[in-house]
Every structure is written in C-alpha cells, then in structure tokens.
Amino acid sequence: MSGPLLAVREARKRFPVRGTRRWVHAVDGVNFTIEAGECLGLVGESGCGKSTLVRLVARLLEPTAGQILLDGQEIGSVPVTEFARGPLRAAIQMVFQDPADSLNPRFTAFDTIADPLARLGGVKDRRTQAERVAAVADLVRLPDELLGRLPHQLSGGQQQRVGIARAIALSPKLLILDEPTSALDVSVQAVILHLLVELRERLGMTYLFVSHDLNLVRLISDRVLVMYSGVIVESGPAGEVFTHPYHPYTRALISAIPVADPGGRRERIRLIGEPQSPVDPRPTVCRFYGRCPERFDRCLREMPALRAMGTSHEVACHRYEGGSR
Amino acid sequence: MSAPASGAGFALRQALRHGRHLLAENPLSLVAFVMMVSFLGLALLGQWIVPFDPLASDATAQLQAPSRVHWFGTDQVGRDILSRVVVATRLDLAISASAVVLSFAAGSVAGACAGFYGGWLERITSRVVDTIMAFPLFVLAMGIIVAVGTTLTNIIITIAVINFPSYARMARAEVNVRREAGYVEAARLAGNSPGRILALHVYPNCLPPLIVQASMNMGWAMLSVAGLSFIGLGVRPPTPEWGIMVSEGAAFMISGEWWAAFFPGLALMLAVLTFNLLGDALRDLVDPRRRT
Numbered sequence: 001m002s003g004p005l006l007a008v009r010e011a012r013k014r015f016p017v018r019g020t021r022r023w024v025h026a027v028d029g030v031n032f033t034i035e036a037g038e039c040l041g042l043v044g045e046s047g048c049g050k051s052t053l054v055r056l057v058a059r060l061l062e063p064t065a066g067q068i069l070l071d072g073q074e075i076g077s078v079p080v081t082e083f084a085r086g087p088l089r090a091a092i093q094m095v096f097q098d099p100a101d102s103l104n105p106r107f108t109a110f111d112t113i114a115d116p117l118a119r120l121g122g123v124k125d126r127r128t129q130a131e132r133v134a135a136v137a138d139l140v141r142l143p144d145e146l147l148g149r150l151p152h153q154l155s156g157g158q159q160q161r162v163g164i165a166r167a168i169a170l171s172p173k174l175l176i177l178d179e180p181t182s183a184l185d186v187s188v189q190a191v192i193l194h195l196l197v198e199l200r201e202r203l204g205m206t207y208l209f210v211s212h213d214l215n216l217v218r219l220i221s222d223r224v225l226v227m228y229s230g231v232i233v234e235s236g237p238a239g240e241v242f243t244h245p246y247h248p249y250t251r252a253l254i255s256a257i258p259v260a261d262p263g264g265r266r267e268r269i270r271l272i273g274e275p276q277s278p279v280d281p282r283p284t285v286c287r288f289y290g291r292c293p294e295r296f297d298r299c300l301r302e303m304p305a306l307r308a309m310g311t312s313h314e315v316a317c318h319r320y321e322g323g324s325r
Numbered sequence: 326m327s328a329p330a331s332g333a334g335f336a337l338r339q340a341l342r343h344g345r346h347l348l349a350e351n352p353l354s355l356v357a358f359v360m361m362v363s364f365l366g367l368a369l370l371g372q373w374i375v376p377f378d379p380l381a382s383d384a385t386a387q388l389q390a391p392s393r394v395h396w397f398g399t400d401q402v403g404r405d406i407l408s409r410v411v412v413a414t415r416l417d418l419a420i421s422a423s424a425v426v427l428s429f430a431a432g433s434v435a436g437a438c439a440g441f442y443g444g445w446l447e448r449i450t451s452r453v454v455d456t457i458m459a460f461p462l463f464v465l466a467m468g469i470i471v472a473v474g475t476t477l478t479n480i481i482i483t484i485a486v487i488n489f490p491s492y493a494r495m496a497r498a499e500v501n502v503r504r505e506a507g508y509v510e511a512a513r514l515a516g517n518s519p520g521r522i523l524a525l526h527v528y529p530n531c532l533p534p535l536i537v538q539a540s541m542n543m544g545w546a547m548l549s550v551a552g553l554s555f556i557g558l559g560v561r562p563p564t565p566e567w568g569i570m571v572s573e574g575a576a577f578m579i580s581g582e583w584w585a586a587f588f589p590g591l592a593l594m595l596a597v598l599t600f601n602l603l604g605d606a607l608r609d610l611v612d613p614r615r616r617t
Contacts, residue, residue: 093514101508106530115515163511
C-alpha cells in the first residue's frame, strides 16, 4: 500500500459556548498525513486544540466537518458509537496523559488490560485471556504479581505501563500518545519514553505523539506539526523544524527551550500582546496576529495558508511568500 | 501464573482483610455492626425467643410496670411489651429494607441513565424528581396511602416513592462528574458500547456515596413506617409494630404509665442510630481508595 496510514483533510471541530450562540473553534481546518511506521510529533501550548484534534483522530469525538482516512478508508463520518463496534476500532488506540484518571478505579490491572482483548479481540475465555494479558504485561515490563492490583495500589509509572499495555494489547496500527509522560516524575518519564521507543520498533506501530515538551518531541519524532489556536502553522522533519524554524510562533517556542549552556548567548523571543480568542475568530485574520512580533497589515486581511518551504517543510505565514526568507 | 489474578476468591479475601482493618480503625463501626447483627438476629428469631405471645391479652395484667416477669411491663390490654417490641423488629426492618432497596434500585438507575445519556431522559427524570420534591414528603406519603389503601405493598411502594428523588439526584450528579473521565474514554477505545460503559465502568464507581445514602436512608425509612402507623395509616393493630405501640402507649404517658410508649420508642431510636452509624462504616468499606 503506497498511501499514508492516516490522512486528515480539513478537519474541523466546534463546541457551542454555553448560554450563547457562539462557538469555540477548537480545530479549524487541519490537514496532515502520517506515513506507516513514522512518529509524528504534535506540539502546541495548552488550549491550542491538540487534545481535540487527537480525539477526532481517535474517533472519540465527532468532527464538525472534514475527512479522516485510515489506510484510504473514510472513518471520520462513521458515528462514534458505531465505530466503537467496528473492525477498525482496534487499529487506533490511545495512551492518556493522566494514568490515574484513565484507569477504572475498580478494575484490577488484569481486568483493564483484558477489557479490549475481550471486547474487540474476541478473547473471552479466561485462560486465553490470562495468557494474552501476561504476554502484553511482559512487553511493557509490568511484573505479573502486579496484575491483581487496583490502580491506587500502583505507582504512577506502573499505572502508565498498564495504560500502555491496554492500548497495545491488540497491536494497533496507529498509537496516539497524548502527553504520555507529562503526569509522571522526571525519572519515570525517561523509562516510559524508552519503553515507547522500543515498543514502536518491536511492534512496528505508527505514533502520533502529542506534547508541549519540545525536547521530548525532538527526541522521539520523525516529523513535527506545530499547532496554534486550532490551526497548523508549521510542519516538517523534526531536525529541520528545530534547527530552521520559520513561523514566528515556532521560533518563539524553540527559543524558549532551556539549554544547559550557562555561558552561551541566546536570544529569547518573548511573545507579548493578547492571544486571539478561539470563540468565533475572524476568518480573515491570522490566528497569531495579536502576539506576533513580525505582523504587518496583510495579516489582518488574509489568513495565511500552509506553503511549501522546501521538500517537506511547510509554513503558514505571509512573511515567507515565495518560498524563501 | 497459578490462578487468574482477579479471581473471586482473591477479591473476597481482600475484602475480608480490609473489613477487619476498618473495624479495628474505627471502634464505633464495630458497635454499629454488632447492633445491626443483634437487630437482624431479633428479626429472624424474635418470634421463637420471646417469653409471651405478643398478641395474647391478659385482662388481669393491664398496664403493669416493668417487673421480673414482664421486663418492659404490659400494655392496656395486658400484652407483654418486651415480646411485642422484639417481634415487631422483623416487620419494621422488612418494610423499610424493601422500600430502601426499591428506591435505591429505581432511583440510582434512573438517575444514572439521566446523567449519562442526557436529553429527554434527563428532562423527564428531573421533572419527576422536582415534582416529588415539591411536596412535604411525609404529607405526600399520607396522601398516596389514603388514595391507594393501606396494604403492606402500598406502604413499601409509598416509602420507596418519597425516597426516590434523593437517589436519583445523587446518582445523576455522580455520573455527571465521571462521564468525561479518562477511563470512560479508554473504555470507549476498548470497544465498549455506551450501555456497557455506564453499567460496568461508570455506575459501579458511583456506588459508594449511594450505599452510604441507602444506609442513612434506612433509618429515615423506619421513621416513616413508624410515623405512618402512628397516625393510623400504616400497619393495622393489633399487629406488633413500633409506631402503633408508641401511638397506643402515648395515651397513658400522662397518667404515669411511661413504659408502654418508651420501650418501642427506644427500639426505634436505637435502630435508626444503628443504620446511621453503619452508613459511615460502609462508606469506608466500599471506597476502594481506602483499601490498603
């Protein structure tokens, strides 16, 4: 198969604002693809629509508009509850940010891992279940004796291993990692991250890795999407985006990465001004206008579209009209 | 692995160990537990261990003060009050327990569905609850009993109806805060249908506060049963029942024969206290986070 594993076309999601007739445009016309086997990083500040976007892709939310294609097959229009019963449910799984919140407090680790096996994998026989769960627990290095424990009897790292085991129990094609390490201690973060890298190689999974930690994304991703206020402002190979960022927002983000070099002189781009409200934003104004240090009058008249800046690097900014700086 | 790690035996052993731990931690729970077991014992065996027939009157022994023969004294027709108080335990417990189970089941399921599915289901449930709550509950119970007649089934249903709102409201609120929890999204990813998510993932996690509510409510239901009997709308005399006995005995308080109303009243008070204390103990027992 030559096409991408996942293609998202003009995906939009709006939420009504309670008590008014206005809408929050959480995801506003997003396009991207993920090739089989790659790890795509998605970065952006909190509230920029990352979580909404991955929940659209994971088919936990109905998109307002747009297409989501898995292996060329349209899945965005399948209602969420119907998709949950369908054959493709097992192909897209997700690891959540807060392991404590994402595990049912009344389910033992065993029950949690066995749930997708029984529901989607048709493994209902108790003995087969035990074998499969033990095998998956082994993959995520969760000791067998912890399988009978309830979530609150496990440490944060162990909880997240259970969450990962549940997600990979059916060997999904696409694994969405929604800030999988941000709720963990720093020492545990590294261990879980290594585990994820190793699992991807062993099981040949494709990752969509969401984070606001740029160092993590740089470390793990092949390609990066930078999201701001519901739109993608820059995309490209991880190395290139981090060394030659184009968009003013990306440049500001990258200049804010702390580096262990006390003598080095670095210029920190500080963003000032008010961010635009995501409630019914004006469609002709660049989303970054209010905080952009390089804004000019055209940014108020026309929303910039993504433009190619080389083989695979794209940026949405009027400053780079014509493909060069 | 020798046995499936989540076998029923394992869970039971854990629950028992946890129960012992909690009893040691809170001695009042032990008191409540012992009292509840005694009440249950009396309810089950009472009619065989009482010294006198609770219905047999004795014209020669009317309104006798507590003595070595009649520990709690006798009433206006010479019936032994101790025997009547003990035998009444079963009826009072049975009526309130059935009513509580009924309103717990109906209220929690209706409230949980309303909170989970929303829409017209939530609107209907809320309106029903609001309507019931608009009445003074005891007066509503009186009205229903008068309308449908004083049979045992009607008393149970009536008390269940007036308790329905508290369960429905609580279940709805508890489900609402969990509807968007991470484990609900995860359950959806694992291929669970909405009904299954509600039944297996959301509803069980809402149970602890509801069970505490049920235990507290049990005491209140007993008061309602006794209250209805007291005003003549509940169980009919000469059946031994605490409310009736307090009602009949109250007439003799002024003339100094306090025991006819005091002992059934004391039994009622102790039973209500037991279930209130038990509510606190149960909360600790069913909350998985307190399990060590």
